[in-house]
Amino acid sequence: MSKRLVILGAGESGVGAAILGKQQGYEVFVSDGKAIKDNYREELESYNIPYEAGQHTEDKILDADEVMKSPGIPEKNELVKKIREKGIPVISEIELAYRHKGNSKIIGITGSNGKTTTTALVYHICKVGGLDAGLVGNIGYSFAKQVALDPKPLYVAEISSFQLDDIQTFRPDIAILTNITEDHLDRYDYQFRNYINSKFRIVENQTENDFFIYCEDDPVTMQNLGHFTIKSNPLPFTMSREINRGAFIQNGKMTIAASDEKIQMSIYDFALKGKHNQYNTMAAGIAGSTIGIRKEKIRDAVQTFESLEHRMEPVSTVRGVTFINDSKATNVNSTWYALESMEKPTILILGGVDKGNDYSLLSELVKEKVKAIVCMGTDNRKIHEAFQHEVAVMVNTGSAREAVQAAFHLANKGDIVLLSPACASFDLFKNYEDRGEQFKQAVREL
Structure with a gap:
């Protein structure tokens, strides 16, 4: 009897695990609650791996010998709770x-x-x-x-x-x-x-x-x-x-x-x-x-060594204003490091999905280095509360293009515009790469 491996989530790690599982003789079933990207769907089909998208069929999932869950699915998820209650072992792709x-x-x-x-x-x-x-x-x-x-x-x-x-x-x-x-x-x-x-x-x-x-x-x-x-x-x-x-x-x-x-x-x-x-x-x-x-x-x-895309990546200098893409800064500490290395007056673009952030860590550096903050997110209240006394100018924007234009408007020759959001990107973007790409595109259009 081959072992029944159910995989939750058909992204990079889920599809990779499905291919390895199939190769190693497991009976594999992939279930994703959302739509599956075309390239991943094509991979699953080319290996004849059964899958479902946009739903989770519980009896198929709770019949597993083992479940591999994508790292993006939290323990609080109702289905994960049921899998745990049944005592089915849950493993990660690694x-x-x-x-x-x-x-x-x-x-x-x-x-x-x-x-x-x-x-x-x-x-x-x-x-x-x-x-x-x-x-x-x-x-x-x-x-x-x-x-x-x-x-x-x-x-x-x-x-x-x-x-x-x-x-x-x-x-x-x-x-x-x-x-x-x-x-x-x-x-x-x-x-x-x-x-x-x-x-x-x-x-x-x-x-x-x-x-x-x-x-x-x-x-x-x-x-x-x-x-x-x-x-x-x-x-x-x-x-x-x-x-x-x-x-x-x-x-x-x-x-x-x-x-x-x-x-x-x-x-x-x-x-x-x-x-x-x-x-x-x-x-x-x-x-x-x-x-x-x-x-x-x-x-x-x-x-x-050449530095990575979306990590303190110089994008371009437009009329003396330098734009830096640090979209990969998805937490406060990453942004702290980015600000620490700034040597010119900085317009900081912040915001996104807050993961329980404590912005007070940034207040000294913001006071010292930042002349304006451009918020880019659906909910910017916490950022305003954190920095209202450190920075004279704070602006709300709802897209990468708006944020870039606002920052450019606030910048003088010799200034730096730094996208280092300190937050996850899922409110306005697919992921931090998408956020970084849209930022770079908006800079190119200036």
Whole structure:
């Protein structure tokens, strides 16, 4: 009897899991409460995988041996509650991929901020170092689909807390935790503790043969390290002291001591600018060194890395006003990092779906660097309440085009217009990429 695997959600991770499940002999059924995008529907049909869209047929779903739910579906969902009540095991896509990855190694990266940049940089280091690696997970390509269709000896995986919530045996050989700040509290009953526990699950199955890379300067990580049984080898990174194992930056020089070779390089040679990116670079450098990439290759990779779309991406300068797309800043801390690196008067475009944000974290930086705020969202009350005393001008807009035009109108030559919303995008846009694309299009039309 083949195992019956039901997949909730037919997006990138759901369809990837369906393809892998089918390949591994599961009886697969995919159910999505909304419409399924054409490309995903075509993939399911080409593999003869039964699916439904726009509905969930409960008796088909509750008949599962195991359910893989898309990371976007919360525990509060009525159907998920019924699945839990029946005692049907729920797994995430990374769990399914892990079970079928064979002898391949995994570098898993999680954290509230910096994880996408760190993941992309680790992957770049692997490629420059001549390793055949797959870039998977939250960053765009399904881990399960990669395992099914194009298996690699090494996977560099960006992993969200939602994906970690439903693991059982998933174990990365190298785990990176960039930092932990309040994010997604709406999904964790507004309990920061639940979110912290979720992030630390990345190390829960690790053994003494594995490595755990973390930020010694991140207060939340350090306050909670002792609450978990961690068997793997610690490799911290810091800017506050010299350490023997891990990485540190002092006097403008990064030192990595994770393998037999010590690596040293000037932070002024890093392709990525800003203090937060120095942390990301240390984390990625340790990972590269730990898997045995030569120091020349790591240096080369750190110097040649190109930053990501929608993450502090320079769009264009129009009549002396520079536009920067940081649409990927979906929480307050990401926006804090963006503002921290601003060196000119800034018009800040903020807003979207609030995930229980505490904007007070930004008030000092806003007072110091921001001359006007343009709100872009359906509900901007909290932003107005938070910054009414820090900024003289605040404007409400209802689209990317309106926001860009308003910001341009408020800007003088030499100013920066920064889209760094601190919120999710689902009120006006499909996702943060769509928000970033519409912003860039509106800038081009000025």
